[in-house]
Amino acid sequence: MVSYLSTLAVLFVIVIICIVKSYSSNKTVAAAVRLALYAMLVPVVANAVIAISDSRMVNYSANIFYLVGTNLILMALMNYIVIYCEYNRTLVEKIGYFILIIDSISVFLNPVLHHVYGLEKISLKGDNVYYTLDSYWYHYIHLDLSFIVIVGLITAVVKKIHYTSKLYMERYLVIGLSFVYVVIQEFTNTLAKPVYNKSMFGFMICGILIYIFSIEYHQFFLTHKMFDQLFKNMNSAVFFYDNHFNCLYMNPASHKMFDIQPGEYEKPKAYLTEYITENNLSSRESFTGKKVLARPDRESIFQVEFRKLFDKKGRVMGAYVILSDRTEEEKKAAQDRYRADHDMLTGLYNPGAFHKQMQRCLHENPDREYLIVATNIKDFKLINDVFGRNSGDSVLQRIAETLKGYSEQGNIIARLGADKFVMFVDKQNYDEEALINELSDMVWLDENKEYSVIIHLGVYEVKDRTIPGPVMVDRAFMALNGIKSENICRAAWYSNELRESLIWEQTVSRSLDEAMHSGQIIPFLQAQVNTEGKVEGAEVLVRWQHPTEGLMAPGRFISILEQDGHIVDLDMFMWEEACKILHSWKNTGLKNMYLSVNISPKDFYFVDVYEVFTKLVRKYDIPPKMLRLEITESVMMTDVDMKMKLIDSLREYGFIVEMDDFGSGYSSLNLLKDMPVDILKIDMAFLRKTRDTERAKIILQQIVCMAQKLIIPVISEGVETEEQVRFLTDIGCNMFQGYYFARPISLSDFEERYKAS
Secondary structure (H helix, E strand, O other), X not given: OHHHHHHHHHHHHHHHHHHHHHOOOOOOOHHHHHHHHHHHHHHHHHHHHHHHOOOHHHHHXXXXXXXXXXXXXXXXXXXXXXXXXXXXXXXXXXXXXXXHHHHHHHHHOHHHHOXXXXXXXXXXXXXXXXXXXXXXXXXXXXXXXXXXXXXXHHHHHHHHHHOOOHHHHHHHHHHHHHHHHHHHHHHHHXXXXXXXXXXXXXXXHHHHHHHHHHHHOOOHXXXXXXXXXXXXXXXXXXXXXXXXXOEEEEOHXXXXXXXXXXXXXXXXXXXXXXXXXXXXOOOOOEEEEEEEEEOOOOEEEEEEEEEEEEOOOOOEEEEEEEEEEOHHHHHHHHHHHHHHHEOOOOOOEOHHHHHHHHHHHXXXXXXXOEEEEEEEEOOHHHHHXXXXXXXXXXXXXXXXXXXXXXXXXXXXXXXXXXXXXXXXXXXXXXXXXXXXXXHHOOEEEOOEEEEXXXXXXXXXXXXXXXXXXXXXXXXXXXXXXXXXXXXXXXXXXXXXXXXXXXXXXXXXXXXXXHHHHHOXXXXXXXXXXXXXXXXXXXXXXXXXXXXXXXXXXXXXXXXHHHHHOOHHHHHHHHHHHHHHHHHHOOOOOOOOOEEEEEEOOOHXXXXXXXXXXXXXXXXXXXXXXXXXXXXXXXXHHOOHHHHHHHHHHHHHHOOOEEEEOOOOOOOHHHHHHHOOOOEEEEEOHHHHOOOOHHHHHHHHHHHHHHHHHOOOOEEEEOOOOHHHHHHHHHOOOOEEEOOOOOOOEEHHHHHHHHXXX
16 A cells, blocks of 8 residues: 555656646646646545545545546546647537536435445455445446547547648657556556556556646657758758767768768768867867868868757757858859959959059068059051951950060059050069060961051059059050050150140140130231242131140140041131131232131041031132142042042132142152142252252252143242242242241231231
8 A cells, every 4th residue: 555655646746746837838738738637636636545544434435536536537638639639629529528527427426326336345454444446337337438538539649640740740649648558557447456546547647748748848759850851851961969079960961962871970070070170179169161172073162060069057968060062152252253353355353453452562562663564456446347356355365365474473464454454563573675575476367467466565663652553554554655656566654754745635635625715726827928029828827825835836736636636626716717817808908818728637537628618618708719728648648539529529619729748748749640739839848858958959840840830839838048939939939938938927917017918
């Protein structure tokens, strides 16, 4: 009896503890578990009383509470199963409650009806007396009802197991087995009729298991299965280790990544310990990093995540490692970084990376002297147009290879775009002659050796390191701007004089429009006289009355405007000024004087010369013959047929066309053969720019003679001495222009001087 009561007491205390702890749970099933545990206390207490008391009346009453208590347990278990298995309330459940309640009432009526049980007195050793239950007909009905209910509960659990994922089998299997255990205990107790009812052990053990698996238990089987499913489908390799770094688990991805056979746990341990040792990570609780794994066919890069696992007392239980293959991502990131810093065609640095590397180099080497060398390909667009884009790209790649081959270690080379390259080089290692020779040997295409690539170099010496990098590069390109039209490979160095010249060029280009509108651009006239000294007309020359530079001759700005294309705007302005002057002379003593204006080569490409001049003479109502048009033979070097037709049209309209600077070029005679001009202008610089004046005079005499035979008048300009006048007169020239007769003067001075002529 002592052992029975002791066991009963221990289980009783455990049930009480479970009841108390259930109050702290917020799970939905906690109340149902608590109710079932409370219900179990009733038959347990009743059985304890039966075991202790030798009073017939006490035993009789205790058996009533025991039998009714089993009904309470069954009703509580029915409620628990509905909630735990997530069933809906049904009529069957209500019928079960009803039957158990009727059965309980019937048991309570046993003292009156004597239909459930009676007591049989049994004397044990010594003076101990035990009353055993003598079953009547209804007791068997009670037992049958109990078995039916408990079997129904087991069936409900089995049904839930059948229709639920196997991952959840653990959750319901233990509960179902607990019910089976109760049935076995109850059945055994009924058949054996032991002195003490041990079926209570089954009920309490069942209640304890219900508490554990419903409230405390975290479903390790389910969790393990879920983790296994998770890791099984992960692309990353997952390893679990014990506290000595022995591998306990690895997922299928790890087998493939590291060529590990299932069950081969030594390799994972070797990988981890090697990585920890290499990176001195043994004392760290967690870390992330990268590991490069070299293989015969390729190199792989892994992202490593390591974390130690601790128990509640802070002791290391083990660790897990997740290795994710980042090879492709790293390759793409490396490519992105490369693209961010490099030109994809040539493999050189791009502008942003060049300036960054240049600043780094200047900062790290404060005592070294550096140069910035810029390159430009002459007529690179022509290469693309004639030979195609692929050929142009090939040229750029070959230039890049040439620059890289020439460059010393530590030099920085970049392609800034199109055909522009730049190098940042150590001054003491710069061999300009060798570089020019290398670049001069290049051709556009190997099969077209005659088409050489002409590359110009602009060099800037870095003296002031506070100047921004882009400004330094701009200065290198400024240096080559002055030579980029030349037909040989050569270099030009930046200087302050060059900088001032370029600034002046920009000033001229930017301020031309304002100068024309504000009256700074003014016409000067240089008289043209005959052999008798009479002024027959004048050439219109331009002057710029600059607000800070004073009166500027054409030499200071004409060449600049010719280069940037603004010469067309200036020419059109001067043409109209000439027409205004002729219009103002119509009713004066100067009405019979003509004016000559210059036409630049670019005018033919940017404006309709015929339309402009015809509109002007109509607008200002002047005879076309009073506005003479001067063209140089260089105008006729291209598009000859088109320009011949244009000149014919102008002459037919009434304009007189003069060929200026005749004899200064290489094709004058050929042009004169085909081009119908009205007047030839010969510059006396022809005589000054020769070592043999006599030979030059003979040639000049023959030109005048030829013009006379062609019935083309000749005007000699640049006449400065009396000797020149006598010579020109003797050979038949009868019109003169030059300092000997008159310098270019302002309109007002010209009108004042020649109004009475």
